[in-house]
Amino acid sequence: MELCVALDLPSAEENLSLAESLKSYDIWMKVGFRSYIRDGKPFIEALKKINPDFKIFLDLKLYDIPNTMADAAEEIAKIGVDMFNIHASAGPVAMKTVMERLSAYKNRPLVLAVTALTSFDEENFQAIYEKSIDEKAEQFAKMSYENGLDGVVCSTFESRAIKEATSEKFLTLCPGIRPFGEDAGDQQRVATLELANQEGVDYPVVGRPIYKESNPQAKVEQILEVIAGF
Numbered sequence: 070m071e072l073c074v075a076l077d078l079p080s081a082e083e084n085l086s087l088a089e090s091l092k093s094y095d096i097w098m099k100v101g102f103r104s105y106i107r108d109g110k111p112f113i114e115a116l117k118k119i120n121p122d123f124k125i126f127l128d129l130k131l132y133d134i135p136n137t138m139a140d141a142a143e144e145i146a147k148i149g150v151d152m153f154n155i156h157a158s159a160g161p162v163a164m165k166t167v168m169e170r171l172s173a174y175k176n177r178p179l180v181l182a183v184t185a186l187t188s189f190d191e192e193n194f195q196a197i198y199e200k201s202i203d204e205k206a207e208q209f210a211k212m213s214y215e216n217g218l219d220g221v222v223c224s225t226f227e228s229r230a231i232k233e234a235t236s237e238k239f240l241t242l243c244p245g246i247r248p249f250g251e252d253a254g255d256q257q258r259v260a261t262l263e264l265a266n267q268e269g270v271d272y273p274v275v276g277r278p279i280y281k282e283s284n285p286q287a288k289v290e291q292i293l294e295v296i297a298g299f
Contacts, residue, residue: 070266070296073097073126073242074289075276081108085115087279090286092120094293097151099274101128110148117149125150126242126272130183132156135166142167146174152242154222157182157209164216179240182213183222184231187245187259203227207234214239220271225260228268242272248292249278262292266299 074091076084076098084104098116105112105127116123127150131138138155145153155167164182171177184206185194191202198205203226210221210231220240223231228241245259265273275292282288 070270070299071097071124071272072289072292072296073099073272073274074279075099075101075244075274076104076280077101077276078280081112081115084108084112085119087285088116088119088123091289092123094289095122096289096293097124097126097272099126099128099276100150105129113148113150124152127153127178130154130156131167132159133163135159135163138163139166139170142180143170146171146177150178152179152181152219154181154183154242155218157184157213157221161212161216164213164218168217179219181220181222181240181242182209182218184209184227185223187224187243203230207231210235210239225265225268225270225273228265228270232269237269240271241269242274243270244274244276246270246273246275247278248273248275248288248295252277262295266296 074096078084078087088098100113113125116125127145131141138159185202194202206223206227207230211234213221214235221231222242224245225243228243231241232239243265246265247259248262250261262273279285279288
């Protein structure tokens with residue numbers, strides 16, 4: 070299990086300050102929509118200057134026609150991030166096209182597919198996909214696995230079933246982690262670190278419980294100590 074910290078603060082300066090305070094740790098940094106649209110490639114370069122060993126997850130959830138997604142995936146690979154995601158709803162042709170395009174890169178980034186956003190509850194998810202979260206997440210995961218992706222983004226509650234339906238080595242990255250039972254905020258399907266470990270989560274993503282702390286460094290140390298004890 071490897072900790073992924075969500076850089077979701079309102080400005081590049083605040084996010085970089087947070088990264089600076091955590092530069093001595095071997096962790097992942099998640100760069101999402103707001104940060105990347107506002108701050109772009111220079112922001113990722115600034116993170117690497119703070120700590121060249123930071124692993125970067127670019128969380129843009131690509132979803133378009135297959136060739137456009139593959140073009141975007143290739144540009145992402147050139148940036149030098151370590152992982153990015155697409156939306157599983159784009160389907161198997163898009164998945165295959167993306168992975169074929171990235172095969173030319175010796176050290177390509179990991180590619181994950183988003184199954185069901187952790188902000189969904191069962192009622193709202195079924196209104197769109199007409200299946201339960203568990204059923205659809207597993208279907209998307211199998212599709213991703215069969216088309217060469219490295220893993221999926223899902224909630225902790227789907228992680229174990231997804232690995233059983235695919236492979237123990239098929240990665241699960243799970244947002245909505247509240248390490249010690251903190252407030253759920255706008256997430257619906259949240260989990261503690263202990264539950265994430267039980268469900269085989271590879272990458273727990275933690276945002277608010279870290280960056281809203283007066284001492285984020287202490288919170289990260291506490292989280293890493295728990296992970297080390299699993």
